[in-house]
Amino acid sequence: MRRQFRDTITDLAGHDEKIILLFGDISVYLFNEFKARYPDRFYNIGICENTIISIGAGLSSQGFFPFIHTITPFITERSFEYIKLDLCYNQFGGNILSCGASFDYAWDGATHHSYTDLAILRLLPNIEIIQPGSGKELDILLRSQYNNGKTSYFRLSDHPHNIDIPVRFGKGVVLKDSGSKITVMTAGPILGNVEEASKDLNVNLVYFHTIKPIDKDLIRRFKNTEIVVIHDAFGLYEAVCEVGNLSVSYYGMTDGFCSSYGTVHDARKKLGLDIGSIRKKVKDKIKKFSKS
Amino acid sequence: MNSRCKEIRKEILKISHASGHGHIPSSFSVIEILYAIYDTIKHNPDEPLWEGRDVFILSKGHASLAHYCILAEFGYFDLKKVYTVGSFMSNFGCHADRLKVPGIEASTGSLGHGIGLAVGIAKAFKIKKTDRRVFVVIGDGEANEGSVWEAVMVAANLRLDNLTIIYDNNMSHLRGLQIHNPAEKFKAFGCEIAEVNGHDIDALKNEIVKKASVIRAIIAHTKKGFGSKTLIANHYQWHRKSPNDSELEELMKELDEETV
Numbered sequence: 029m030r031r032q033f034r035d036t037i038t039d040l041a042g043h044d045e046k047i048i049l050l051f052g053d054i055s056v057y058l059f060n061e062f063k064a065r066y067p068d069r070f071y072n073i074g075i076c077e078n079t080i081i082s083i084g085a086g087l088s089s090q091g092f093f094p095f096i097h098t099i100t101p102f103i104t105e106r107s108f109e110y111i112k113l114d115l116c117y118n119q120f121g122g123n124i125l126s127c128g129a130s131f132d133y134a135w136d137g138a139t140h141h142s143y144t145d146l147a148i149l150r151l152l153p154n155i156e157i158i159q160p161g162s163g164k165e166l167d168i169l170l171r172s173q174y175n176n177g178k179t180s181y182f183r184l185s186d187h188p189h190n191i192d193i194p195v196r197f198g199k200g201v202v203l204k205d206s207g208s209k210i211t212v213m214t215a216g217p218i219l220g221n222v223e224e225a226s227k228d229l230n231v232n233l234v235y236f237h238t239i240k241p242i243d244k245d246l247i248r249r250f251k252n253t254e255i256v257v258i259h260d261a262f263g264l265y266e267a268v269c270e271v272g273n274l275s276v277s278y279y280g281m282t283d284g285f286c287s288s289y290g291t292v293h294d295a296r297k298k299l300g301l302d303i304g305s306i307r308k309k310v311k312d313k314i315k316k317f318s319k320s
Numbered sequence: 321m322n323s324r325c326k327e328i329r330k331e332i333l334k335i336s337h338a339s340g341h342g343h344i345p346s347s348f349s350v351i352e353i354l355y356a357i358y359d360t361i362k363h364n365p366d367e368p369l370w371e372g373r374d375v376f377i378l379s380k381g382h383a384s385l386a387h388y389c390i391l392a393e394f395g396y397f398d399l400k401k402v403y404t405v406g407s408f409m410s411n412f413g414c415h416a417d418r419l420k421v422p423g424i425e426a427s428t429g430s431l432g433h434g435i436g437l438a439v440g441i442a443k444a445f446k447i448k449k450t451d452r453r454v455f456v457v458i459g460d461g462e463a464n465e466g467s468v469w470e471a472v473m474v475a476a477n478l479r480l481d482n483l484t485i486i487y488d489n490n491m492s493h494l495r496g497l498q499i500h501n502p503a504e505k506f507k508a509f510g511c512e513i514a515e516v517n518g519h520d521i522d523a524l525k526n527e528i529v530k531k532a533s534v535i536r537a538i539i540a541h542t543k544k545g546f547g548s549k550t551l552i553a554n555h556y557q558w559h560r561k562s563p564n565d566s567e568l569e570e571l572m573k574e575l576d577e578e579t580v
Contacts, residue, residue: 048447068447074477076470079436083474086440089426090448094440109430110467114437118418118427 032163052098131295146263189220341406379434432465461492476510518542
């Protein structure tokens, strides 16, 4: 997805001189060509996540469109107040593109795992929260949102799903409506596992790439079904619940650090978010619901 | 004491007395600094968003009452409006909102944000190849925040010679995490430094107009509550206290007598 970021932004920068890239000493090598082509518009600011947000806000105040890029937990959890005040409260809009979603850096341990970003940032006013599941989704959503004056958070992952989905900002996507009384809702790359696990099961499947604003109208369409949110982060479940008067349950993160290492696939398996575990969970839900 | 700055201090006392709001000692330490800045930089009160203006940010946002009174002094709005400070429908909060008050470039209040914002603005001016400058006032207590030093390092690294930090060295830091020898610290972080009496307008203006090949840091030595011996001697007690009728009378008298 980072390569898609590079390709999309390189294309956009050719038409828009207001685009400025601020990097936190990551992905720099990947953008060597961009830097060579636009030396005044690419800055490796260094490892200082609070200040990089403030600098982006300062640039935004003078009419530029900053793209702030570094590792997810540091730019979201550490810099939360800087995002809140410098970007959102001051209304100096900008774009934050994080990398290292959920357990992309599983091997680095709990310091680098990141599953709260969507949940905490969606609490802020004047912000859009976007979790693209694929490079194509990132391309479409980046192009449509980067220059709208708001703060937009894009959560990039190195493990995209490979499902081709037509996306439009703020709109969820019904991938399967089989008239079932159970609806599975998910977001981002984990769709790959969720879709595979449930493809021959009698459930509806709804996908989100925009967490804020959440597509409440779409959720209400399924208000008479039992909704199961399956997600490898916090944030989507809370957003769905805000619709109100729904029967919703959550399957994914637990209240504990993931103290194991390995790969994203190992972490997902430990959490029960591998294909087999998700399938079992959905089948249990179908079984339970058919009895009730 | 400059007669205008004395009058501004009196207004601050009266506004605080009337509204029950304001950080008086902290405001009193920056009056001459703010006066010198607005008397030096390019700005236009009739057109606060004039494209050619220099930018000033008060990072120690709790001195907003001083900032409001200085902006009124330079013609941004009628001072009478500031008497509403802190009330529910007022545009004038105890920390300033850039969307409500003409002349306020950034909403501040939480410490440690102003220099980072200023770095972004200064960089924007560099990219635009304009000679506009950026000034930011921070407090010595504020320099406890790590983000202050992050931002200074970045500014030095980007060689932002259009950025000037004025460090209000009013000894707020003494009670907590002490910042020993700030001039040496800023120098070590890559700044050209100057030290000045922060209550001497001419000396301040002389330093504010100067440019260097790197970021500048002006260490302005000030006193919390400058102008009143009572405020100076009891600035912790007066940190966020407003005077009652008799206290107002006494503090006004001290200002007239220039007891410090």
